Amino acid sequence: MEAEVTYACRVELAQTVEDIITRRTRIAFLNKSAALGVIDRVGEIMQKELKWSNEEKALQCANAREYVIDGFGGPEPVKADAKLRSATFRDVIEIFNAIDSDRSGSLTKEEVGKAAELLGFSLSAEKLDEAFHKMDEDGNGRVDLQEFEHWWNSDDDSSEIHKRFHDNIRLGSKSIDDMRDMGTGTMLG
Secondary structure (H helix, E strand, O other): OHHHHHHHHHOOOOOOHHHHHHHHOOHHHHOHHHHHHHHHHHHHHHHHHHOOOHHHHHHHHHHHHHHHHHHOOOOOOOOOOEEOOOOOHHHHHHHHHHHOOOOOOEEOHHHHHHHHHHOOOOOOHHHHHHHHHHHOOOOOOOEEHHHHHHHHHOOOOOOHHHHHHHHHOEEOOHHHHHHHHOOOOOOOO
């Protein structure tokens, strides 16, 4: 990797540590921890190649470190018994697919109502209409994954179904295991 840094500076005219660890070597995309571990060494090589001052090297390394920490994911957290508030996209897909019992790639009002029943609460037709209307942003009568993800992570929905879904759906919880045991086409099955 050291030779790649030297090459990037001399031939490709790389000017930042961030550039080296993201675009030139792509290490940040492959392994966040490894990228954080090589930032100082990349900075040393670039300091020599580009005749940076100690202050410039320190600034470059700090900027790269901040960029990697803020911009790249790390290991998956353990989610057992965690309530899903701001869910990861993968979590939302799992919940969406569990509710999408006909595997059509979108949710109907009936599927949302059935999911509520499986979680142990039923909604009046009026409450179900209200909740579904909030999910169905484009008003086409079906909720796609993007609409569902936006609804799931929204903080401004105080509807009963939003609250109850968040209170009752937890990855790794007994309620999820019970729903899985109900068979194909049921919640998280």
